[in-house]
Amino acid sequence: MPESSVLPRHAMVTGASRGIGRAIAVALGAQGVSVTIIYNSNAQAANECAALVEQAGGRATTVQADVGNLDDHGRLLDTAVSAFGAVELLVNNAGVAPKVRADILELGTESYDHVLHTNVRGPFFLTQRVARHMIELGTEGQVVNISSISAYTASVNRAEYCIAKAGLSMMTSLFAARLAEHGICVYEVRPGVIATDMTSGVKEKYDTMIEQGLTPIKRWGRPEDIASAVLAIAQRLLPFSTGEVLNVDGGFHLRRL
Numbered sequence: 001m002p003e004s005s006v007l008p009r010h011a012m013v014t015g016a017s018r019g020i021g022r023a024i025a026v027a028l029g030a031q032g033v034s035v036t037i038i039y040n041s042n043a044q045a046a047n048e049c050a051a052l053v054e055q056a057g058g059r060a061t062t063v064q065a066d067v068g069n070l071d072d073h074g075r076l077l078d079t080a081v082s083a084f085g086a087v088e089l090l091v092n093n094a095g096v097a098p099k100v101r102a103d104i105l106e107l108g109t110e111s112y113d114h115v116l117h118t119n120v121r122g123p124f125f126l127t128q129r130v131a132r133h134m135i136e137l138g139t140e141g142q143v144v145n146i147s148s149i150s151a152y153t154a155s156v157n158r159a160e161y162c163i164a165k166a167g168l169s170m171m172t173s174l175f176a177a178r179l180a181e182h183g184i185c186v187y188e189v190r191p192g193v194i195a196t197d198m199t200s201g202v203k204e205k206y207d208t209m210i211e212q213g214l215t216p217i218k219r220w221g222r223p224e225d226i227a228s229a230v231l232a233i234a235q236r237l238l239p240f241s242t243g244e245v246l247n248v249d250g251g252f253h254l255r256r257l
């Protein structure tokens with residue numbers, strides 16, 4: 001099993017059963033990291049991810065928890081700690097898109113609350129809990145928040161998602177500013193258009209937009225692209241940075257003329 005003293009021994013990745021979270025878990029596993037895989041409803045996908053982490057050389061455990069439900073957080077952390085000890089890296093990746101892309105004038109409270117609870121309220125209080133745990137144990141850990149280009153791009157048919165991701169972005173700044181004195185660094189990885197279940201329903205739309213130049217790098221992002229950025233952070237390749245945003249978007253964020 002490959003080992004490095006700078007890598008975390010134990011990473012907790014939320015939403016790791018599928019998509020981007022799965023790729024992050026496997027990339028960490030390939031470096032010998034033990035990974036706690038948090039999933040919500042798809043136990044089979046979570047078990048598949050655990051098998052992939054183990055094949056890659058890491059150790060894995062799965063925990064069912066709804067990150068939006070604060071009552072689940074205590075059990076989630078206790079289970080992770082009993083499996084692999086102190087959490088040294090938390091990746092807040094779990095997220096949901098609105099079930100229906102409704103115009104901002106039609107958006108209802110149910111979708112608004114669900115998306116905000118899952119994508120920002122849950123990660124906020126989970127980070128608070130894990131940060132306290134790190135401080136208590138003197139762990140100079142790291143937190144990575146997976147946000148989105150939606151943190152600064154206005155899509156009027158999914159306002160709740162944009163608001164949540166903008167909130168997650170400010171959450172990164174806040175925890176980065178507060179936790180640095182404890183040796184804990186906090187980062188935001190901002191994906192562009194990535195091929196996962198989340199974007200499968202809008203594949204044709206984005207195929208066309210990418211072909212027409214939406215991004216300077218003319219291809220879909222892959223979950224592994226995001227995993228590479230998280231791995232660079234986990235390897236402490238950014239030791240004098242905190243609160244930093246890593247755009248992993250094929251250049252989407254560039255203003256062009």
Ligand code: NAP
Pocket residue numbers: 014015016017018019020021038039040041042043045065066067068093094095096097118146147148149190191192193194195196197198199
């Ligand atoms: P995905 O394929 O839909 O996978 C979502 C993952 O999150 C699954 O593992 C799911 O678990 C988990 N999850 C959902 N709700 C949860 C909850 N309440 N509690 C715990 N886990 C929960 O999504 P993805 O595309 O990989 O997206 C991952 C993250 O990247 C999200 O935060 C998303 O907003 C962000 N992002 C994605 C894109 C993109 O283009 N795909 C772009 C920018 C940002 P189950 O398997 O159990 O359902």
